[in-house]
Amino acid sequence: ETGVTQTPRHLVMGMTNKKSLKCEQHLGHNAMYWYKQSAKKPLELMFVYSLEERVENNSVPSRFSPECPNSSHLFLHLHTLQPEDSALYLCASSQGTEKNQPQHFGDGTRLSIL
């Protein structure tokens, strides 16, 4: 699927760096999500935006800061990360947040913290 595009695909950063992950959806959806996928653990929902408003902040540390400037774009700003933050970060979008709307995922950003 190319409906949800994430950049960069891979990112290596030091603990003191500041970087941003970008997600863009071309599906006309109005809800976007950030998930974290760590080895041998289920996907963890981090943030949900519906109509550009944050509707879910799943007890995520403040070193992760999301931004949704419009319904097509979602960012995840990173600063002062820890080694345990190394993971695959996945963005998803859906047409609304109703129960019958599936979420469509991007290919993720593989993040490695040195």
Next chain:
Amino acid sequence: SQELEQSPQSLIVQEGKNLTINCTSSKTLYGLYWYKQKYGEGLIFLMMLQKGGEEKSHEKITAKLDEKKQQSSLHITASQPSHAGIYLCGARGGSNYKLTFGKGTLLTVNP
């Protein structure tokens, strides 16, 4: 909070064989989603099941939802190497937008 348990955790089959993957929820299912993931890549949406007894098929993959048992099964007929990957089930509990996922089932299909 809702938890999803997938079984088996991993599966190796010979090409052409049939297989079944199960997903069991700790709470009532309000919708069940099946996804496939290639290692290090995103999730590809396969199917969504909403009603008890519902069954859907896409090519050689069939999924069923047994709402009373809070369980769903994914069945692949005549498996091919292209079916290899990680199969994940996701479900909504009472929340509109929060999807809870299982840990996944790693499928290997040997030619």
